[in-house]
Amino acid sequence: MAEQGRIAIGALRANWFRAVLTALGVVIGVAALVAVTAVSAGAQEEVAKSIRNLGGNVVKVDGEFITIGTSQSATDRTITPEDVAEIAKLPMITTVAPHQDIESIVVSAGRYKTNTWLVGMTASYAQIQNMRAVAGRMISAADVSFGRDLMLLGQVAAANLFPGQDPIGKTVRVGNREFDVIGIQNRRGKLADENLDNRIFVPLPIVTRVLLGGANTVHVDALVRTEAEIEPALDAITTLLREQHKLPPSYPDDFSAEDQASIVKEGQRATTTFRFLTFALGGIALLVGGIGIMNMMLVSVRERTREIGIRKSVGADPWTVQLQFLVEAVVLSTLGGIAGVLAGIGATRLISIFAGWQTVVGVTSLFLSFVVALAVGLFFGYYPARRAARLDPIAALRYE
Amino acid sequence: MIDGDAATVIDVADVTKVHRTGDVTVEALRGVSFRVEAGEFVAIMGPSGSGKTTLLGILGCLDRPTTGSYRLVGQEMSELSETRRAHVRGERIGFVFQAYNLIPRSTAFKNVELPLVYAGVRAHERRDRALEALAAVGLAERAQHVPSRLSGGEQQRVAIARALVVRPSVVLADEPTGNLDSASAGEVLAMLDRMNREGATIVMVTHSREVAERASRIIRVADGLLVADEQVDPSLALEAAS
Numbered sequence: 001m002a003e004q005g006r007i008a009i010g011a012l013r014a015n016w017f018r019a020v021l022t023a024l025g026v027v028i029g030v031a032a033l034v035a036v037t038a039v040s041a042g043a044q045e046e047v048a049k050s051i052r053n054l055g056g057n058v059v060k061v062d063g064e065f066i067t068i069g070t071s072q073s074a075t076d077r078t079i080t081p082e083d084v085a086e087i088a089k090l091p092m093i094t095t096v097a098p099h100q101d102i103e104s105i106v107v108s109a110g111r112y113k114t115n116t117w118l119v120g121m122t123a124s125y126a127q128i129q130n131m132r133a134v135a136g137r138m139i140s141a142a143d144v145s146f147g148r149d150l151m152l153l154g155q156v157a158a159a160n161l162f163p164g165q166d167p168i169g170k171t172v173r174v175g176n177r178e179f180d181v182i183g184i185q186n187r188r189g190k191l192a193d194e195n196l197d198n199r200i201f202v203p204l205p206i207v208t209r210v211l212l213g214g215a216n217t218v219h220v221d222a223l224v225r226t227e228a229e230i231e232p233a234l235d236a237i238t239t240l241l242r243e244q245h246k247l248p249p250s251y252p253d254d255f256s257a258e259d260q261a262s263i264v265k266e267g268q269r270a271t272t273t274f275r276f277l278t279f280a281l282g283g284i285a286l287l288v289g290g291i292g293i294m295n296m297m298l299v300s301v302r303e304r305t306r307e308i309g310i311r312k313s314v315g316a317d318p319w320t321v322q323l324q325f326l327v328e329a330v331v332l333s334t335l336g337g338i339a340g341v342l343a344g345i346g347a348t349r350l351i352s353i354f355a356g357w358q359t360v361v362g363v364t365s366l367f368l369s370f371v372v373a374l375a376v377g378l379f380f381g382y383y384p385a386r387r388a389a390r391l392d393p394i395a396a397l398r399y400e
Numbered sequence: 401m402i403d404g405d406a407a408t409v410i411d412v413a414d415v416t417k418v419h420r421t422g423d424v425t426v427e428a429l430r431g432v433s434f435r436v437e438a439g440e441f442v443a444i445m446g447p448s449g450s451g452k453t454t455l456l457g458i459l460g461c462l463d464r465p466t467t468g469s470y471r472l473v474g475q476e477m478s479e480l481s482e483t484r485r486a487h488v489r490g491e492r493i494g495f496v497f498q499a500y501n502l503i504p505r506s507t508a509f510k511n512v513e514l515p516l517v518y519a520g521v522r523a524h525e526r527r528d529r530a531l532e533a534l535a536a537v538g539l540a541e542r543a544q545h546v547p548s549r550l551s552g553g554e555q556q557r558v559a560i561a562r563a564l565v566v567r568p569s570v571v572l573a574d575e576p577t578g579n580l581d582s583a584s585a586g587e588v589l590a591m592l593d594r595m596n597r598e599g600a601t602i603v604m605v606t607h608s609r610e611v612a613e614r615a616s617r618i619i620r621v622a623d624g625l626l627v628a629d630e631q632v633d634p635s636l637a638l639e640a641a642s
Contacts, residue, residue, distance in 0.1 A: 003517055010505060010506075014505055306501070307503055307504075309501075310501045310502070310503055311514070312462075312486060313460070313462065313489060313495050313501070314489065314495070314515040314518060314562065315487060315489050315515050316490075316518050317483040317486035317487060317518075318482055318483060318486070319483065320486075320518060393462045393463075394457050394463055397497070397501065
């Protein structure tokens with residue numbers, strides 16, 4: 001086998017330019033596979049990170065417009081404190097957090113103003129959403145029950161309102177009310193196109209009673225015990241709320257209930273098509289590369305017919321001859337594969353730098369690309385090698 | 401495995417060979433029988449188309465007889481698979497061709513070593529034996545030269561070294577001097593002579609009377625039949641050599 005390798009490398013070196021051109025197809029194919037895998041692994045990693053940031057197993061229940069036939073209610077149907085209490089009783093739900101959001105509001109601190117998203121929250125909301133304070137402290141259960149005028153800032157909101165300053169202990173004005181900043185939230189990143197750090201948080205009663213009036217909320221987040229129970233939880237909540245809201249069977253839901261991570265997963269699906277296409281392109285490049293290898297090996301067998309005859313006359317049996325040419329094809333495709341892996345890593349770097357995508361070059365994907373290259377050599381080298389093995393020694397020796 | 405006379409190297413009995421190319425069939429051999437004993441130097445002579453090259457192909461296990469039996473050192477060859485025949489070629493037969501048939505990109509050393517590679521001899525022993533064989537043909541200095549840097553005579557001597565390196569039962573030479581000038585031809589023939597005196601069994605195909613007379617015995621083939629089989633008068637051989 002070592003001897004076969006040496007013969008193969010010698011033969012390839014004798015025609016190195018042809019070998020390089022032939023291997024190019026495999027190089028491109030493998031490079032494409034490596035780059036696509038790295039980009040998609042990066043995307044997946046990013047998705048996984050945002051799901052982790054969001055907190056796992058969270059179900060979001062939102063009040064919606066009521067639609068009957070073609071007419072629609074003027075405002076959202078709300079979730080009452082009784083609804084929340086009933087949801088909390090469901091066996092697969094561990095924590096329930098009603099919250100009220102004002103999705104666009106201008107707030108100010110001194111001469112700085114910013115448009116942000118205000119969340120009226122509770123301590124359980126912080127728990128479900130994996131919120132932490134990186135400076136100062138969180139809004140506590142006591143802050144919520146007393147309805148204190150306190151505020152937690154997301155990092156983008158903090159930067160907009162207090163550029164270059166420590167916001168803690170300062171005040172933020174919402175309408176004609178002033179809030180003391182008590183903490184800065186940990187960085188959350190983005191969910192789809194939404195920056196989760198451009199948010200400010202105040203105790204829930206302030207939003208419901210003071211800013212809006214009443215006790216009802218439009219949103220409830222519920223933490224489900226296990227991932228497997230997310231679907232049953234969605235069904236149970238739907239049944240429960242239809243009962244609570246006394247909806248006749250013919251009426252559509254006046255609320256929506258969905259898995260928080262599903263939004264992220266939705267986005268992921270879109271990139272799957274793109275990934276599949278690039279993968280297919282890589283596959284086509286490999287196929288073309290393989291055919292190139294087959295063609296070159298056929299030419300090589302023809303050119304070396306006499307050499308094959310000589311080898312046979314001094315004792316090379318058909319299997320040995322076949323192995324020699326197979327090894328040559330595999331060496332060629334494997335060298336192409338190695339070059340492809342390097343080119344793929346290079347391409348991945350460039351993608352990271354210029355497109356700003358997160359990429360992950362995994363050892364498994366490198367190994368797999370290598371195996372694919374090897375398989376291409378074996379598959380497309382088989383027929384030419386077989387032809388060499390079956391040459392009649394006398395005819396081969398006479399071949400000019 | 402070995403029956404009959406242990407000293408019989410080649411035992412050809414009633415061998416025929418029919419070549420088929422499309423609808424055309426050619427009877428290249430029409431029933432040939434002879435024996436070659438160990439240590440003989442046999443020349444096979446005949447005009448082109450007489451079947452002598454076909455016969456050499458069969459003796460070299462490059463081809464199989466259509467009918468008849470061919471025993472090499474007592475072992476029947478006519479029914480062996482291609483793989484087994486390849487192994488027999490590698491271990492028992494040394495070829496010397498008219499066109500030298502060295503592998504162009506390989507050095508003289510690599511060419512001589514090649515049969516040992518296929519015979520599975522270890523690298524260390526291969527090296528010693530190949531260098532020894534090259535020294536025996538006077539080319540120890542040229543071991544690292546590729547064939548294109550060697551003269552025709554030198555290339556043929558490399559081929560002889562390659563034939564001898566496996567210590568074959570028989571050396572088959574096909575017009576070994578056909579491509580050489582007379583001086584180189586003389587050297588190559590002298591070398592075959594010497595090998596024969598040292599115990600090698602040689603079967604050589606030639607159409608040259610002068611070359612054939614270096615052998616101890618001449619077999620004449622015509623139209624696929626053996627037409628004469630005679631011992632060479634040693635005095636004639638001496639005359640030809642002088």
